[in-house]
Amino acid sequence: MTLSRRLFVQGSAAIAATAAGASALPGLAPALTSSTSLAPSTEGASGLVTGVVKPLPFAELPGFLGKEQLRWHHESHYGGALKAFVGFDASPTGNHRPRVQRMNSVLLHETYFDNMTATPGNAGAATNAALVARFGSFDTWREDFATAAKAAAGWAVLAFHPTNKKLYHVVTDSHDDGPAWLGVPLLVIDMYEHSYYLDFQNKKADYVEGFLGHVDWQEVERRLRACQG
Numbered sequence: 621m622t623l624s625r626r627l628f629v630q631g632s633a634a635i636a637a638t639a640a641g642a643s644a645l646p647g648l649a650p651a652l653t654s655s656t657s658l659a660p661s662t663e664g665a666s667g668l669v670t671g672v673v674k675p676l677p678f679a680e681l682p683g684f685l686g687k688e689q690l691r692w693h694h695e696s697h698y699g700g701a702l703k704a705f706v707g708f709d710a711s712p713t714g715n716h717r718p719r720v721q722r723m724n725s726v727l728l729h730e731t732y733f734d735n736m737t738a739t740p741g742n743a744g745a746a747t748n749a750a751l752v753a754r755f756g757s758f759d760t761w762r763e764d765f766a767t768a769a770k771a772a773a774g775w776a777v778l779a780f781h782p783t784n785k786k787l788y789h790v791v792t793d794s795h796d797d798g799p800a801w802l803g804v805p806l807l808v809i810d811m812y813e814h815s816y817y818l819d820f821q822n823k824k825a826d827y828v829e830g831f832l833g834h835v836d837w838q839e840v841e842r843r844l845r846a847c848q849g
């Protein structure tokens with residue numbers, strides 16, 4: 621993730637500028653409406669910086685997620701969360717829980733979409749070394765990540781924690797509780813049913829397997845190397 625504190629501060633003006641049309645209803649992320657901006661953001665920046673959705677890096681993931689599943693997820697859920705966040709973030713006061721709820725939804729969705737690819741390879745050298753060092757083997761890591769994902773109603777995340785430099789599997793069933801504070805997500809899977817139900821219905825394990833077959837390991841490697849400095 622490339623969002624820096626400086627960029628975030630710089631982006632606050634753009635976010636505020638687009639906030640006027642956003643709903644401030646707490647509780648539910650509104651569905652995307654025709655008034656929501658779908659203009660692609662520039663330079664791969666987070667919607668938290670630009671106030672507009674970051675485009676999907678692919679139209680479909682053949683053999684895993686189809687165009688309609690991805691389009692609906694990206695536009696309605698990620699786009700809806702960003703729209704609500706922009707509204708809440710027009711003021712720094714109040715709305716503490718719903719602002720962070722939408723903010724985390726935006727960040728997790730962007731990280732999730734960015735860490736999938738239609739052309740997966742193998743884990744990079746630094747990633748493989750870190751997984752083996754922490755979990756004993758790549759296969760043990762893979763099994764525990766899948767276990768965490770299948771136990772999640774919301775999100776499962778492989779995270780690097782900058783305090784002790786260790787990797788953790790974090791399971792969180794909502795956007796605004798259970799975060800590993802200051803943790804940096806390396807690999808994120810969205811386990812809300814809206815992420816897979818059109819293509820996988822209730823076959824949660826098949827979705828997890830499909831995800832693990834479509835990890836963009838180059839992106840994971842880039843994130844880990846950024847953490848390691």
Ligand SMILES: [Fe+2]
Binds near residue numbers: 812
């Ligand atoms: Fe989602």
